[in-house]
Amino acid sequence: MNLAVVNVLPIPIADGGLFLFLMYEKFRGRPPSIAFQNAAAMAGIALVAGLFLLTFYNDIARIFG
Numbered sequence: 737m738n739l740a741v742v743n744v745l746p747i748p749i750a751d752g753g754l755f756l757f758l759m760y761e762k763f764r765g766r767p768p769s770i771a772f773q774n775a776a777a778m779a780g781i782a783l784v785a786g787l788f789l790l791t792f793y794n795d796i797a798r799i800f801g
Contacts, residue, residue: 747780748773 746752753776761767768776 747783748776749780749784753777753780 743750744752744755746756748754748757757768757773757776
């Protein structure tokens with residue numbers, strides 16, 4: 737269940753991000769540019785990596801603090 741919720745989040749590296757790109761194409765009549773899709777994917781990866789690092793930091797601080 738947890739994986740399903742994370743997969744639907746509207747970040748570009750998950751299926752929710754693909755859904756956002758499809759909705760953009762439906763309303764604008766054209767797909768987003770490849771450069772925008774790449775930038776959005778990098779932002780999504782950075783967001784997930786940041787959340788991973790924050791969680792890791794909190795775990796280490798709880799163990800040693």
